Amino acid sequence: MAPPRSVKPVLLDDAGPADGVADVLVVGFGCAGACAAYEAATAGADVMVLERASGAGGTSALSGGELYLGAGTALQREVGVEDSPEAMAAFLREALGPAVDEDKLQAYVAGSVEHFDWLVARGVPFSPGLYDDPSWMPPTDDGLMWLGERSWPFTELATPAPRGHRPATGHFGGWLLMDRLAAAAREAGVREEVDTLAERLVVDRDGRVVGVIARQYGEPRTFLARQAVVLTTGGFVDDDGMLAAHAPHLIGKDKISCGGEDGSGIRMAQAVGAAVKHMSAGQVGLHAVPAFMARGLVVNKHGQRFINEDTYPGRIGQAALFRHDLDCWVVLDEKGYEEVPEGERWGVLPHHVADTLEELEQLTGMPPGSLAATVALYNEGAARGEDPMFHKDPRWLRPLEPPYAAIDPHRSFRGPNDPPVGGGAAVFTLGGLATDVDGRVLDLDGQVIPGLLAAGRASSGLAAWGYISGTSLGDGTFFGRRAGRTAASPTERDPALTRAPAPA
Ligand SMILES: Cc1cc2nc3c(=O)[nH]c(=O)nc-3n(C[C@H](O)[C@H](O)[C@H](O)COP(=O)(O)OP(=O)(O)OC[C@H]3O[C@@H](n4cnc5c(N)ncnc54)[C@H](O)[C@@H]3O)c2cc1C
Incomplete structure (x- = not known):
């Protein structure tokens, strides 16, 4: 693995002539960046977005849009x-x-x-x-x-x-969300510098963040901000070094990302003293069909249940990864499988089918009698409309009957004879820069770092440890807007920054 480029800040005095100047520089043009840029521009600021890809979108455009x-x-x-x-x-x-x-x-x-x-x-x-x-x-x-x-x-x-x-x-509706948000930002007058990878922050002698050193087509570029820099560069799932340091359980899983979430914004801010929060937390999209799980059981390699299978599937994924190293099976019966409309099966076929639970134990390598005991207890409660162990809603409770099926999440949404891929789940990071409710980045003393804001997965938002779909786009857009308004606010303006050259 190549060593990461230095993220140490550059002093304004050493930054060289500016290649671009704006009131507010937004780094990253995903959902958080688009919302920050829009709000800052509509509040009257001259806004420029720097984006490493060739256009707006980021992971937000690939997402479900929830x-x-x-x-x-x-x-x-x-x-x-x-x-x-x-x-x-x-x-x-x-x-x-x-x-x-x-x-x-x-x-x-x-x-x-x-x-x-x-x-x-x-x-x-x-x-x-x-x-x-x-x-x-x-x-x-x-x-x-x-x-x-x-x-x-x-x-x-x-x-x-x-x-x-x-x-x-x-x-999947993320593309539509991003299409509208990027258009709104452009209509508000936001300028874009694409193919522009931000690498370091520029600070003045008082420690205020006043710009960004970037790389455009291999050449260094200096962009200065009269008021603030807003980091909306996404999380760090694409950087295995950062995963190893902060969230090692997420290594080796499929990455829920556009490929540009390498934590560069987080590291740049850490280099000027920013604190981080909840860096070990991650969304775990278990490669399993929620409608199958709700109708059946999710068991570990010992044939034991560990959660109510009708809950948000990311909660099942977190429990499966963090408590059972993703060594688990989805077990259901033929009736449950058939009940799920074909369009909701995601192409998944059972990996093992058996007429008895003893046979299914053998096929899956579970200890003899383990799954049979689990199903017996489950069926006994289900017949009464109860799940005393994990409180699954009665709507999903029915004694399981032969023939039974077992589905291995490691085979992903693929055929039963396909080899395992992706480690059983797709993940992204939830931790990031410590910010206040208006997007200002905080240092290790809890003090605001002047001139620096963040939103989206570059920051620690609503999700501290658990995750629910929709809270990433939700808090990215919501707190992105707040960060944009803060960045444009006259109270954020540092009179000393009039020394930053006017736009060419
Ligand atoms: C298939 C899929 C489905 C999903 N479904 C949902 C869902 O339904 N609901 C939900 O809430 N979440 C969902 N997510 C997660 C969600 O999309 C992301 O967590 C969210 O989009 C992050 O938004 P963001 O603005 O922080 O980052 P991004 O949208 O990734 O934007 C960050 C941008 O910064 C750029 N960038 C990074 N580093 C630099 C740098 N150094 N210099 C310049 N530019 C840089 C990147 O290229 C990128 O364009 C899904 C993700 C995927 C992949």
């Missing part, structure tokens, strides 16, 4: 869903914790209805409709989906409401 919003959005009301800020906060606090940033949580919940309206006003379309089955990505254009809200333990904390808001594409 945004976790609620507390009574216009879409929820249109579909007849009742929700409240209290219920939304109670769910997120439990699902994204422990150690959720309460200020961010409260701000996000309080601003959720407005944020949905803002997205609609930027041209992001949502169709009224609710997809009612557990899914990574519904094959319909229903605008709402469940993301674990009606599974235990959340059902004991708050009245469940579906809060997954999906752009109307009928499948």
Whole structure:
């Protein structure tokens, strides 16, 4: 592995003539960058975005487009869903914790209805409709989906409401979200420098961040900011060195990324004293079909269940990876398999089929009697409509009957005879720069680093340890907007920065 380039800051005095100057420099043109740039520009700032790829998009454009919003959005009301800020906060606090940033949580919940309206006003379309089955990505254009809200333990904390808001594409909608956000930023007057890789921050003698040293077509370039630099460079899943240092469990898994999430923004900021938070946390997209899991069991290599299989599949993935090293199987019966519409099976066929549980134990290498004991206990409760072990919702409870099937997540969404790929799950990092609720980057003393802001996966946002789909695009867009407004605010302006040359 090549050693990473130095991220040590460069003094303004040594930075050389500026190749570009703006009030606000935004680094990265994904969802957080687009929102930061839009808000800063509409607040009156001259904004320039630096993007290493040849255009806007980032991981955001490849994503499902699900945004976790609620507390009574216009879409929820249109579909007849009742929700409240209290219920939304109670769910997120439990699902994204422990150690959720309460200020961010409260701000996000309080601003959720407005944020949905803002997205609609930027041209992001949502169709009224609710997809009612557990899914990574519904094959319909229903605008709402469940993301674990009606599974235990959340059902004991708050009245469940579906809060997954999906752009109307009928499948992965991240491209549509990014198309609209990037267009909005451009219409607001944001300038773009693409094929531009930011490598170091520029600081003045007082330690204020006043620019970026970048590389464009192999040549060094200096970009200066009269007011602030906003880092929206995504997380660090693409850098195995950073994973080894902070989140080693995520090494060797498929990467949920555009390929540009190498933690460069996080490291640049660390080099000027920024603190980081929750760096070991990660979303774990188990390669398993949620509708199969809900109808069956997820067991470890000892044939034991470890979670309610109807919960948000990323929670199952985290438990499977962090507690069982992804050594697990999805076990279900033929009836459960057949119940799932073909479009929701993601092409997955059982890897082993058997008429008896003893035979399935042999085929999967589980200890003799282990799976049989698990299924016997499960079936006994299911016959009464109860799951005393893990509290799966009665809606999914039914005694399993032969023939049985076992599905190996290591084979991904592929045929039963295909070799294992990708380590059983696809992951991305949740930790990042410590920021306040308005996007200002904090140092190790909790003090603001003047001139430096961050949002999206470059920062630690709503998810502290747990993760729920939609909170990454959700907090990236929401706190991206806040960071953009902060960056453009006159109170952020440093009079000393008038020394930065005017735009050519
Ligand atoms: C298949 C898939 C499905 C997903 N589904 C969902 C979903 O439904 N809901 C959800 O919330 N999340 C989802 N995610 C995760 C989500 O897309 C990301 O976590 C989120 O988009 C991160 O946004 P961001 O703005 O922080 O980063 P990005 O969108 O990745 O933007 C960062 C940008 O910064 C650029 N960059 C990086 N370093 C530099 C540098 N040094 N200099 C200049 N530019 C730089 C990158 O090229 C990139 O364009 C999904 C991801 C994938 C891949």
